[in-house]
Amino acid sequence: MFLKKNANCGELNKDKIGQEVVLNGWVQKRRDLGGLIFLDLRDRTGLIQVTVNPEELPEAEKVRNEYVIAIRGEVTSRPEGAINPDMPTGEIEIQTLELEILNPSQASPLPVEDNIDTREEVRLRYRYVDLRRPEMAKKMVLRHQVAKAIRDFLDREGFLEIETPVLTRSTPEGARDYLVPSRKSKGHFFALPQSPQLFKQLLMVSGLERYFQLARCFRDEDLRGDRQPEFTQLDMEMSFVNEEDIFSVVEGMMAEIYQRLGEEIKIPFPRITYRQAMDRFGTDKPDLSFGLELEDVSDSFSETDFKVFSSIIASGGRIKALNFPGGAGLSRKEIDRLEKVAKDNGAKGLVWLALKEESFQSPVKKFIREDEVVSLTTKLQADYGDLILAVADEEKKASQALGSVRAFIGREYNLRQPGNFFLWVTEFPFMEYSEEENRFVAAHHPFTQPLKEDIKLVDVDPERVRARAYDLVLNGVELASGSIRIHSRDLQEKVFEMLKIPLEEAEEKFGFLLEAFQYGTPPHGGIAFGFDRMVMMLTGDNTIREVIAFPKTLRGVCPLTRAPGLVDLKQLQELHLRLDD
RNA sequence: GGAGCUGUAGCGAAGUGGCUCAACGCGCCGGCCUGUCACGCCGGAGACCGCGGGUUCGAAUCCCGUCAGCUCCGCCA
Numbered sequence: 108m109f110l111k112k113n114a115n116c117g118e119l120n121k122d123k124i125g126q127e128v129v130l131n132g133w134v135q136k137r138r139d140l141g142g143l144i145f146l147d148l149r150d151r152t153g154l155i156q157v158t159v160n161p162e163e164l165p166e167a168e169k170v171r172n173e174y175v176i177a178i179r180g181e182v183t184s185r186p187e188g189a190i191n192p193d194m195p196t197g198e199i200e201i202q203t204l205e206l207e208i209l210n211p212s213q214a215s216p217l218p219v220e221d222n223i224d225t226r227e228e229v230r231l232r233y234r235y236v237d238l239r240r241p242e243m244a245k246k247m248v249l250r251h252q253v254a255k256a257i258r259d260f261l262d263r264e265g266f267l268e269i270e271t272p273v274l275t276r277s278t279p280e281g282a283r284d285y286l287v288p289s290r291k292s293k294g295h296f297f298a299l300p301q302s303p304q305l306f307k308q309l310l311m312v313s314g315l316e317r318y319f320q321l322a323r324c325f326r327d328e329d330l331r332g333d334r335q336p337e338f339t340q341l342d343m344e345m346s347f348v349n350e351e352d353i354f355s356v357v358e359g360m361m362a363e364i365y366q367r368l369g370e371e372i373k374i375p376f377p378r379i380t381y382r383q384a385m386d387r388f389g390t391d392k393p394d395l396s397f398g399l400e401l402e403d404v405s406d407s408f409s410e411t412d413f414k415v416f417s418s419i420i421a422s423g424g425r426i427k428a429l430n431f432p433g434g435a436g437l438s439r440k441e442i443d444r445l446e447k448v449a450k451d452n453g454a455k456g457l458v459w460l461a462l463k464e465e466s467f468q469s470p471v472k473k474f475i476r477e478d479e480v481v482s483l484t485t486k487l488q489a490d491y492g493d494l495i496l497a498v499a500d501e502e503k504k505a506s507q508a509l510g511s512v513r514a515f516i517g518r519e520y521n522l523r524q525p526g527n528f529f530l531w532v533t534e535f536p537f538m539e540y541s542e543e544e545n546r547f548v549a550a551h552h553p554f555t556q557p558l559k560e561d562i563k564l565v566d567v568d569p570e571r572v573r574a575r576a577y578d579l580v581l582n583g584v585e586l587a588s589g590s591i592r593i594h595s596r597d598l599q600e601k602v603f604e605m606l607k608i609p610l611e612e613a614e615e616k617f618g619f620l621l622e623a624f625q626y627g628t629p630p631h632g633g634i635a636f637g638f639d640r641m642v643m644m645l646t647g648d649n650t651i652r653e654v655i656a657f658p659k660t661l662r663g664v665c666p667l668t669r670a671p672g673l674v675d676l677k678q679l680q681e682l683h684l685r686l687d688d
Numbered sequence: 689g690g691a692g693c694u695g696u697a698g699c700g701a702a703g704u705g706g707c708u709c710a711a712c713g714c715g716c717c718g719g720c721c722u723g724u725c726a727c728g729c730c731g732g733a734g735a736c737c738g739c740g741g742g743u744u745c746g747a748a749u750c751c752c753g754u755c756a757g758c759u760c761c762g763c764c765a
Binding site for chain 1: 694
């Protein structure tokens with residue numbers, strides 16, 4: 108039996124002086140002075156300095172960094188002048204009476220300390236070492252605390268945590284599914300859930316009324332810094348509710364999470380409609396931590412000689428503009444960069460006006476009249492030293508392109524105010540046109556209620572039909588998304604029809620849901636958070652890989668286990684599968 | 689699928705006008721040292737420069753291809 112710990116390194120303090128303790132941990136650092144050896148011993152809770160006399164304990168000579176050791180010793184105050192004010196436990200140390208090497212270690216493949224610049228490739232390959240670094244361990248602790256806060260809060264609010272199947276069926280639309288072949292049903296496949304959507308609705312039919320789950324979800328699409336093939340959703344659903352009930356539960360929950368982490372946030376959160384978000388910010392997830400709002404300045408150019416503007420206005424397009432205060436000093440190169448952002452996001456070009464003293468500079472100066480500039484600067488409240496940027500196009504395109512420029516400027520020129528800018532975006536469009544499929548598809552998902560008064564627009568102007576769908580946005584990042592669901596078979600069938608999903612297909616894929624709707628379905632709605640993203644926002648990281656213990660690379664492989672891997676022919680045969688070539 | 693950036697010892701990182709150029713720091717190994725905490729001092733090992741091909745008398749350095757990691761676009765109801 109080894110010397111078993113009865114205390115934690117980081118939790119020792121002056122009050123424990125004189126006590127004998129046993130500590131287990133990793134050797135952070137060995138400082139061998141010959142007749143005296145200092146060891147910094149690390150566990151999850153922190154570091155403590157240990158002194159060893161190698162003449163009494165020759166084992167200490169063998170100890171190296173990252174060895175796992177046990178020591179028994181006395182907590183003592185450090186001698187005069189040997190106190191380390193940079194260390195939480197810097198006033199004390201352990202005088203070792205007994206030392207046991209529990210397991211040696213090879214030289215670490217990466218430094219076990221904060222603020223390293225080791226390539227992520229290496230960190231992921233040796234993730235178990237990477238997670239020893241205090242800043243990483245802290246993220247795992249924080250993730251746990253957030254989950255705990257959510258569970259505690261929702262429990263108090265009467266929610267039940269219920270698990271739904273991971274082996275389920277493939278659903279049409281949405282992301283590509285991960286498939287799992289069935290050994291017992293030849294030629295049949297399970298799909299891993301993209302979200303527990305249908306099950307949570309069924310739980311409402313069951314009368315369980317308030318459900319939540321920290322659910323693992325799977326989507327076989329190309330990855331990004333904030334997108335992993337498997338990720339965790341905080342999935343919630345409630346019966347007998349409308350939007351207000353969901354907003355208030357979520358706001359209460361967010362307040363509790365932040366409060367437990369020692370931060371106050373202001374609730375309720377502001378709200379804007381999707382339409383307003385697009386008009387004012389050119390995106391459905393506006394970052395409110397800085398200004399630079401978009402304005403429609405078409406009226407300033409109603410009689411313009413500038414052909415680019417006049418022809419776009421004539422064909423029903425709009426001119427959107429924003430004012431970048433102080434931006435007139437940007438170099439030509441910097442402005443070119445902004446233009447590239449606009450073009451990459453669908454604009455044909457970016458018109459700019461730099462307001463200098465007594466004059467303005469612009470590549471299109473000779474086409475623009477003085478009175479147009481006056482009208483423009485008045486509308487945008489622009490002043491000398493400012494830079495006006497404009498995109499002319501079909502309205503949505505112009506807004507989106509300029510919105511991308513706005514987001515870029517906010518980021519690149521550090522215009523963002525510190526703080527947590529939450530925002531509800533409501534009344535999302537019910538459907539959107541899919542170029543790929545040549546038809547309208549559900550913008551959120553096909554179980555979302557359309558706004559009753561808009562249903563009549565389906566045949567005239569499908570894009571104007573609004574849905575009872577909403578997103579929660581934090582500092583320009585989509586945190587959560589949800590909707591009030593359809594709860595009647597009739598409306599659900601009608602919606603499938605609106606989405607041109609053939610009845611047979613709907614019956615085949617979601618017959619069980621339609622059937623369930625016939626057995627007494629309460630009005631219900633819900634929301635799902637990207638849990639990894641939520642934690643990422645709280646740690647201030649830029650990728651969710653930082654808050655996932657064992658994440659995958661952009662190619663969707665695990666550098667640690669080297670998954671996915673090959674399988675035996677026998678396994679394939681059992682699954683009735685054969686590989687081509 | 690497309691574009692960009694990156695790849696030199698365990699880690700970080702110099703070196704690209706072509707020819708003893710594979711520097712430096714951390715880590716590692718050995719020795720000395722009883723108050724260190726970026727311990728110090730002395731000594732040492734470790735890289736075929738992501739991989740493959742080409743040009744050349746000569747390639748980490750130039751060309752072509754390829755692989756991997758990351759960022760962005762497409763994609764992600």
